[in-house]
Amino acid sequence: xxxxxxxxxxxxxxxxxxxPDVDTVPHFDEYxxxxxxxxxxxxxxxxxxxxxxxxxxWRSSCRMGVCGSCGMFINHLPMLACQTQVLHLGTxxxxxxxxxxxxxxxxxxxxxEPLIEKHAAVKPFIIHTNSKEIDEPTGEFLQTPDExxxxxxxxxxxxxxxxxxxxxxxxxxPLFLGPQALAQAYRYTADNRDCGLHERLESIDIFHGPYQxxxxxxxxxxxxxxxxxxxxxxxxxRTLVLDGIGIRKRKSSLAKVSxxxxxxxxxxxxxxxxxTVK
Amino acid sequence: xxxxxxxxxxxxxLPIIAILLGMHFAVMHYxxxxxxxxxxxxxxxxxxxxxxxxxxQLVLYILLLxxxxxxxxYGVRGIIRELxxxxxxxxxxxxxxxxxxxxxxxxxxxxxxxxxxxxxxx
Numbered sequence: 500x501x502x503x504x505x506x507x508x509x510x511x512x513x514x515x516x517x518x519p520d521v522d523t524v525p526h527f528d529e530y531x532x533x534x535x536x537x538x539x540x541x542x543x544x545x546x547x548x549x550x551x552x553x554x555x556x557w558r559s560s561c562r563m564g565v566c567g568s569c570g571m572f573i574n575h576l577p578m579l580a581c582q583t584q585v586l587h588l589g590t591x592x593x594x595x596x597x598x599x600x601x602x603x604x605x606x607x608x609x610x611x612e613p614l615i616e617k618h619a620a621v622k623p624f625i626i627h628t629n630s631k632e633i634d635e636p637t638g639e640f641l642q643t644p645d646e647x648x649x650x651x652x653x654x655x656x657x658x659x660x661x662x663x664x665x666x667x668x669x670x671x672x673p674l675f676l677g678p679q680a681l682a683q684a685y686r687y688t689a690d691n692r693d694c695g696l697h698e699r700l701e702s703i704d705i706f707h708g709p710y711q712x713x714x715x716x717x718x719x720x721x722x723x724x725x726x727x728x729x730x731x732x733x734x735x736x737r738t739l740v741l742d743g744i745g746i747r748k749r750k751s752s753l754a755k756v757s758x759x760x761x762x763x764x765x766x767x768x769x770x771x772x773x774x775t776v777k
Numbered sequence: 778x779x780x781x782x783x784x785x786x787x788x789x790x791l792p793i794i795a796i797l798l799g800m801h802f803a804v805m806h807y808x809x810x811x812x813x814x815x816x817x818x819x820x821x822x823x824x825x826x827x828x829x830x831x832x833x834q835l836v837l838y839i840l841l842l843x844x845x846x847x848x849x850x851y852g853v854r855g856i857i858r859e860l861x862x863x864x865x866x867x868x869x870x871x872x873x874x875x876x877x878x879x880x881x882x883x884x885x886x887x888x889x890x891x892x893x894x895x896x897x898x899x
Binding site: 672673700704705708711744 | 867
């Protein structure tokens with residue numbers, strides 16, 4: 500919660516503005532305001548919009564680092580505006596611009612279509628050989644805690660797109676799948692319930708796939724959820740190479756399905772107590 | 778071909794290059810250390826022709842040529858293909874790189890074979 504008891508500090512916000520209907524090139528506008536301790540960049544933008552510039556546009560939703568909508572280039576680094584406290588930046592002038600490596604829709608709004616398209620291209624869902632079990636499930640695919648742990652961090656991706664904004668390869672090669680999609684390709688490929696690697700090969704085993712990564716590691720630094728996409732790309736490379744030479748370890752518990760009756764029984768055992776308030 | 782195979786081969790040839798290039802340096806540039814002759818003597822035409830008559834040298838140099846060319850051409854392709862190219866132009870780059878690599882390999886193999894089969898005084 501914001502501590503508004505400390506003396507507010509005057510901060511200048513340099514916000515990049517661009518309206519495709521009016522401007523030919525983007526420009527920066529400056530707004531001065533008093534910032535109290537704990538105030539986030541997103542809150543500051545709301546203040547600016549409410550009191551100084553009602554036409555300022557950006558994209559945001561949850562305000563708590565979950566939805567991944569408010570990615571911006573704050574003081575020349577990709578960050579979530581809702582997670583970035585203004586005074587923590589330590590500068591009297593805070594520069595806010597839209598995420599680089601994306602087209603600019605308006606002001607601070609990036610066009611995230613490439614992120615979504617690349618994400619969809621790697622088939623980010625469980626692909627199972629037993630399609631009947633998928634369509635008409637008779638039980639639940641088992642996953643041990645260790646198996647879950649092995650992919651855990653990669654499941655935390657919120658698709659904010661900061662990693663693509665930070666990636667120097669995406670900057671020079673727009674066709675590069677990028678850290679987000681490749682990390683998700685690994686996340687699903689490494690999942691013990693999945694056997695869709697060969698279905699994904701067409702989209703990931705390409706020139707603009709994992710081998711195009713320049714190992715800068717900027718994606719992992721930028722990720723607001725602590726995911727390490729650079730590591731995932733290296734793991735994906737290993738998976739592809741081992742599969743290519745035919746020594747990829749087979750998944751041990753692929754066919755294990757817990758019958759639905761057992762699942763229902765387990766749920767009943769852990770059912771919450773009956774409501775006591777009408 | 779799957780990019781994994783191309784990339785893996787580009788990595789796998791590295792130890793071959795390291796070993797064979799080391800041998801090349803030992804023969805050509807460190808002759809005073811390994812063969813007790815001066816660098817000028819090691820580079821002398823007659824010495825080279827004499828060395829070139831070895832089947833081992835013929836095989837190893839062609840292997841080094843193939844490994845170094847593959848590694849180098851794969852790297853050049855990576856640099857060029859990173860440019861924003863249309864799919865058609867990217868295909869032309871791939872074909873051009875393969876063609877150029879094969880041409881240089883043929884030329885290098887011819888020179889190595891010519892040295893191997895050179896008849897002194899003939």
